Amino acid sequence: MQINWLLIGIGATAAVVLLFRDWRLTVPALLLNYVALALFLAQQRFVEPDLTLLGFGLSTLVLVKLITGVAVSLILALTALTFSREYGLENLDEFGLAELRRAARAAQRQRATTPFQLSDYVIPFWAGVLALLASLTLPRIYPIGPSLAVDFAWYWLALTGLLTIATASDVLKIGLGLLLGASAIDLLYTAVVSAPLASGLNVVPLALLSLFNVLLALAIAYLAGLLYGRLKTLELNELYKAR
Amino acid sequence: MIYLLLILFPVTMALSSFVLRRRTGLAIFIALGTVLTMLLIATRIPLDNPTILLGVPLTLSPLNRAFMLLFLAISGFTFVAAWHLPHGENFVPITLLILAQVCAVLLLQNPFILALLLVATSLTAVLAIVDLPAGASSLVGTRAIATALKYLVLMVVAGMLMYIGFVLNDIYRPGELPDRISPARFILALLAVSFALRLALIPFHTWLTDLVDYAEPLVSTLIITLLNTTSLLALILVFQSFPTLLLESEGALGVVRLGAIVSVLLGGWLAVGPTTLRRTLAYLILYNGGMVFYGLASLTTLGLAGAIFGALNQTLAVTLLFVSLALLERPDGRPPGVLRRDLLRRWPVAGAGLLAGGLALVGLPPLNGAMSHLLIYQAAAERGWIELLPLLAGTLLAGLGLARVAAARLLGPGEEAATAAEPLMLGETELDRPARRRLEPEPRSTAVLTMLLLGICLAIGLYPQPILATIDEAIRGLAFIRAL
Numbered sequence: 001m002q003i004n005w006l007l008i009g010i011g012a013t014a015a016v017v018l019l020f021r022d023w024r025l026t027v028p029a030l031l032l033n034y035v036a037l038a039l040f041l042a043q044q045r046f047v048e049p050d051l052t053l054l055g056f057g058l059s060t061l062v063l064v065k066l067i068t069g070v071a072v073s074l075i076l077a078l079t080a081l082t083f084s085r086e087y088g089l090e091n092l093d094e095f096g097l098a099e100l101r102r103a104a105r106a107a108q109r110q111r112a113t114t115p116f117q118l119s120d121y122v123i124p125f126w127a128g129v130l131a132l133l134a135s136l137t138l139p140r141i142y143p144i145g146p147s148l149a150v151d152f153a154w155y156w157l158a159l160t161g162l163l164t165i166a167t168a169s170d171v172l173k174i175g176l177g178l179l180l181g182a183s184a185i186d187l188l189y190t191a192v193v194s195a196p197l198a199s200g201l202n203v204v205p206l207a208l209l210s211l212f213n214v215l216l217a218l219a220i221a222y223l224a225g226l227l228y229g230r231l232k233t234l235e236l237n238e239l240y241k242a243r
Numbered sequence: 244m245i246y247l248l249l250i251l252f253p254v255t256m257a258l259s260s261f262v263l264r265r266r267t268g269l270a271i272f273i274a275l276g277t278v279l280t281m282l283l284i285a286t287r288i289p290l291d292n293p294t295i296l297l298g299v300p301l302t303l304s305p306l307n308r309a310f311m312l313l314f315l316a317i318s319g320f321t322f323v324a325a326w327h328l329p330h331g332e333n334f335v336p337i338t339l340l341i342l343a344q345v346c347a348v349l350l351l352q353n354p355f356i357l358a359l360l361l362v363a364t365s366l367t368a369v370l371a372i373v374d375l376p377a378g379a380s381s382l383v384g385t386r387a388i389a390t391a392l393k394y395l396v397l398m399v400v401a402g403m404l405m406y407i408g409f410v411l412n413d414i415y416r417p418g419e420l421p422d423r424i425s426p427a428r429f430i431l432a433l434l435a436v437s438f439a440l441r442l443a444l445i446p447f448h449t450w451l452t453d454l455v456d457y458a459e460p461l462v463s464t465l466i467i468t469l470l471n472t473t474s475l476l477a478l479i480l481v482f483q484s485f486p487t488l489l490l491e492s493e494g495a496l497g498v499v500r501l502g503a504i505v506s507v508l509l510g511g512w513l514a515v516g517p518t519t520l521r522r523t524l525a526y527l528i529l530y531n532g533g534m535v536f537y538g539l540a541s542l543t544t545l546g547l548a549g550a551i552f553g554a555l556n557q558t559l560a561v562t563l564l565f566v567s568l569a570l571l572e573r574p575d576g577r578p579p580g581v582l583r584r585d586l587l588r589r590w591p592v593a594g595a596g597l598l599a600g601g602l603a604l605v606g607l608p609p610l611n612g613a614m615s616h617l618l619i620y621q622a623a624a625e626r627g628w629i630e631l632l633p634l635l636a637g638t639l640l641a642g643l644g645l646a647r648v649a650a651a652r653l654l655g656p657g658e659e660a661a662t663a664a665e666p667l668m669l670g671e672t673e674l675d676r677p678a679r680r681r682l683e684p685e686p687r688s689t690a691v692l693t694m695l696l697l698g699i700c701l702a703i704g705l706y707p708q709p710i711l712a713t714i715d716e717a718i719r720g721l722a723f724i725r726a727l
Contacts, residue, residue, distance in 0.1 A: 230388065
């Protein structure tokens with residue numbers, strides 16, 4: 001049996017997003033996931049190649065997916081990198097500034113008193129195991145795509161995305177989960193609708209899918225920025241505690 | 244070309260008003276001009292005359308045009324209301340952007356594009372939820388951020404489910420696999436959950452209650468009227484495009500109707516419980532949303548007419564409710580931090596608007612909700628008492644909820660009347676006493692707007708025939724109703 005390394009790449013990178021908390025790991029994993037997915041689409045040849053890049057035949061669609069992945073990852077990475085900057089303080093009154101100082105102290109205290117705990121990874125780990133079992137079983141029970149590999153890939157991406165949202169402890173992680181889900185529907189659409197019996201791929205939904213990925217990343221970056229500006233942390237428990 | 248104008252013109256005007264966002268008056272003036280121009284363009288578009296653009300058909304049905312005109316009018320009302328009511332710095336450009344997206348949803352006939360555009364409208368609406376007024380000296384509330392995050396996640400999940408449903412439907416051929424369970428039910432389940440999330444049916448409703456609680460009333464108006472009603476029209480388009488889904492899932496439709504009945508009952512029941520004014524309004528909207536969804540899921544001519552009329556009424560009633568609510572919540576010149584019970588006396592126009600909006604949602608005559616409710620009751624009666632009784636019980640509970648909140652917040656005695664005039668003390672004269680408070684009346688433009696909306700609701704309630712005739716005409720053009 002031939003090993004499909006691209007499929008393993010999609011699986012492993014999505015698993016990293018599900019398991020880990022640090023954006024320095026998860027955002028690059030998301031970028032690699034987009035790259036693996038684009039190359040997987042090229043390998044499966046849902047669309048005939050119409051470009052030659054470094055001696056390889058590629059379709060424009062694959063290139064668009066790569067560009068989308070880079071754009072999305074850059075948006076999230078740049079947002080995370082610029083969290084230390086302060087925005088819009090000039091209009092704040094003394095109460096607002098005092099509230100910010102209090103939030104910064106609380107966030108600093110929380111970071112200092114929360115060491116690395118293995119137990120934080122138990123739920124995401126078992127969620128990942130569950131998603132893996134489901135992704136291996138569902139393609140046999142309910143095949144939708146043209147091959148088992150495609151079905152495994154989209155089921156895995158959708159389930160890890162959903163479980164990432166369910167187990168997320170911060171806003172950025174929720175965004176990563178949503179983006180994994182968006183990749184799943186992107187793959188499903190490209191693989192299924194390009195089949196001979198289906199209606200055929202249309203350029204507008206494909207373009208909108210890429211745009212949707214970028215807009216989603218922007219929305220998450222904006223909300224993450226707002227939350228950090230307000231509470232000096234991205235932790236969801238702080239957001240709900242503050243309520 | 245004229246189709247594209249309807250989509251691209253508000254986008255360019257949104258950019259212009261974004262540049263001028265700090266000059267609120269000018270931005271509102273630009274937005275009103277844009278809405279008027281769009282109204283003119285919408286009336287010029289030929290009906291049912293498809294055009295292909297990049298392989299995607301664009302067309303405008305009579306039903307979609309009626310709602311497009313309604314959305315444009317509602318947007319115009321919110322812009323007028325924004326003159327005096329609190330709103331975010333970017334409210335005008337965001338509303339124009341949403342209008343462009345809503346027009347695209349109503350014009351484009353491709354289900355994949357429809358799903359993505361619906362999500363795009365929600366992503367844009369998220370910006371409005373966390374928007375602060377220009378030059379605000381406070382921080383964005385954590386509750387507003389949490390509401391925006393919840394709304395974003397749920398709407399993206401709804402969009403994904405819808406998209407998967409459409410992809411499955413693309414390869415589904417009826418009767419292809421007779422030995423297996425029909426995929427039509429699975430597809431219908433995906434679409435039902437997805438639209439239930441978008442329309443905030445119980446138990447997928449928490450985003451709506453949070454939104455009403457923590458967002459500015461004008462933002463809530465925008466989301467509930469434009470976005471939810473557009474979702475309902477999108478659902479009608481889905482039924483129209485894929486009638487086989489309905490033909491093969493008769494039993495599954497019963498479950499969908501049951502979900503709507505649960506939403507009606509629980510919405511009414513929650514409204515009766517002691518809670519805040521905003522929360523009660525949210526529950527009344529949930530109740531009414533359930534009624535509208537029931538009408539749609541009944542898949543009869545009567546039910547569908549009731550649902551479409553109900554959606555139109557809901558759009559008007561919710562606008563009236565939230566404009567009135569925003570007026571009632573303005574600082575009224577009296578000491579803050581006290582729960583007032585005389586809001587009708589203090590703000591007579593806004594108080595009357597709130598009561599009328601609530602009555603319209605509950606479906607009591609002579610307001611506009613009465614006829615749509617009647618049609619939906621008739622559709623339920625065709626299926627038997629078992630479906631009609633819970634709907635009537637839900638209405639009764641919602642009515643009680645409205646009566647409770649009216650008694651608690653609106654109809655109490657005036658503050659001046661409640662405090663008896665104390666007699667003069669020895670040596671005290673009238674001049675020694677503090678001057679009588681002169682409380683500001685309601686802002687004139689917003690009061691006129693409220694009365695106009697109230698008048699429209701009343702006029703539709705008293706004379707619904709022209710609208711009913713238009714809806715009947717539109718329903719006759721729907722192939723899925725004929726097929727069923």
